[in-house]
Amino acid sequence: MKLTASKLNQFLFFKLPSAFICGVRVKEIDETQCTVSVKHRWINQNPFNSMYFAVQAMAAELTTGALVMYQIQKSGKKISMLVANNKGNFTKKATGRISFVCKDGYLIERAIQQTIATGEGQTFWMKSIGTDEKGNQVSEMDFEWSVRLK
Template sequence: MILTASKLNKFLLFKLPSAYISGVRVKEINESKCVVSVKHRWINQNPFNSMYFAVQAMAAELTTGALVMYQIQKSGRKISMLVANNKGNFSKKATGRINFICKDGHLIEAAIKETIATGEGQTFWMKSIGINEEGIQVSEMDFEWSVRVKK
């Protein structure tokens, strides 16, 4: 079973309802890139008339986490995944539709191969960039993922 945008959005509804209710949606996924979109609305606003940082973080994390899930599924092995660390920078008010893009799918495959070969946990950093409708970057978030073969 291939991981698709529609399957991930259904996953959000049942497993991450706060992201789903906030309007976070996967638009595109393949083995190297994931795009997630969210629109600034009343339900996800902050007191400064822009998108709450946590909603941006949910969308950004999903771009990276979906790619990790994709590669784990592709490996055919039982592998656990966990965010070990994260950091973010906010450079402009997030209003309108924001697209978060992660193009770091290539980083995951090597870590999965290494954890399968050694049985040791592996960590790697992935970046997600939030871009508004005018093509201007509004935020940049980095997530350190840890993967380990389940015993």
């Protein structure tokens, strides 16, 4: 079963309902990149009339995590995944539709090959950039993922 945007959105509904209710949706995914979109609405706003930082973090993490899931599925091995660390930088008020993109899929394939070859866990950092409808960057988030054989 190939991992698609539609299947990931179903996964959100059943396994991450808070993200689904806040409007986080996967738009596209392939081996190297993932795009997730979320629109600023009443349900996901902060007191300053912009998108709450945690909603941005959910969308940004999903871009990276979906790519990890994609590569794990592609490997055919039982591999666990975990966020070990994260950091974020917010540069502009997030209003309107915000799109997060991660283009670090190539990092995961190498880490998974390494963990399969050595049996040791691997860690790697992935970046997700959030931009508004005008193309202005609103946030940048980095997630350190850990993968290891089960």
